[in-house]
Amino acid sequence: MATHINGCRQGNTIWLGGRSETKPTDPGKLDNLAAVGITADEIPWVSARRALWEEAGVSEQIAAQIEPVGRMHMRRPSLGRGFHDEQLYIYDLELANNFVPTNQDGEVSGFIEISFGEAASMT
Template sequence: MPTDTLAAIEASIAARSPFDRATKLRLMVAGQHVGWLPRAHADVLRGMGCVLGPEEETPSGPSVELLPGRGDFEVRSAALEALARQLAEGGHVRGWRDELFAVTPSLDAPALAVVERAAARFLGLLTFASHMNGVVRGEPTFWISRRSPSKAVDPGMWDNLVAGGMPHGSDPLATLVRECEEESGIPAALARGVQAHGCIEVLREIPEGVQWEHVYVYDLELSADFKPHNQDGEVAEHRRIGPDALLAIMSAGAMTVDATLVTLDALRRRGWLAPAGNPA
């Protein structure tokens, strides 16, 4: 593949992935790092009367404690529910989901609280997602999906065949199996045959705040006659596409950042894309 195409893709990712630590505070809950809070958002929270501790300097940089002294999961969660509703009423968050995300320092750590998904990126919380490359068996071909124009985040952009955020109480595979049925009509028995390929970290500033996400990567090989069909209205269309056309979409910045990273990972693993610096 031409090196200028890969350079264009990498430039698109970089342009959409700024992150200035000087404008962020390490957000702590019960002494554990759970997010990157923009300083401007800290000002909003203080103005709303949200309980934030004083800014503290640590060896890892400035930090602030959210809900200091609230030592109970239920108490913290209730306070965050009220806060999320205040943020929504004030126009600071959009796309209310009625879905709870864990407030946690890592996937394998107990949740310290839960919060409405729509508020997670305002707070810069660490979140988790599952993404799946749909690969046509025996062909260098992918199925991809276009996000509905009504989506609150990245409307109308191209995405992996299946992608979804991980709610509290779920896990990467269970999240993926659910999303497979909802987004592409892939039955659970087929979806459980995915191959896991690790995790990609995304950390970038976005209009809502910060996307700090651990994206769990999967591939699923699909028969040549399989055709996905959306069930939940969140996908505008599916497209069966080869590497060259897919690279063109990515180089134009028409695919979400996380889906672009997941797709590049699959292309490299399958030998359909030369490693950076080594032209195909």
């Protein structure tokens, strides 16, 4: 199980994080603002707030404003590793126009901010 958080601005943009090249799953690819596995002693909401700090430097006060938007099951082949199979708990977080994400744990190589239209056209 994992949580994924979309970091959006009112101006119809979204922040995407670049996954570190050292990540075993999808190294170097784009991801949500923050995404993390849920530990055995966590509930998704707590995991999402932890991920926001570790991966994007979002304060606890701002992270507490996440809104649950869905859950999905994803199962896909992972080259040389079998299958990547997980339940994703998805949250949205509206960010201030002056917010710039800053990675804290080394698992994100950088961030880009793009329009919703640009994000939707990526596959």
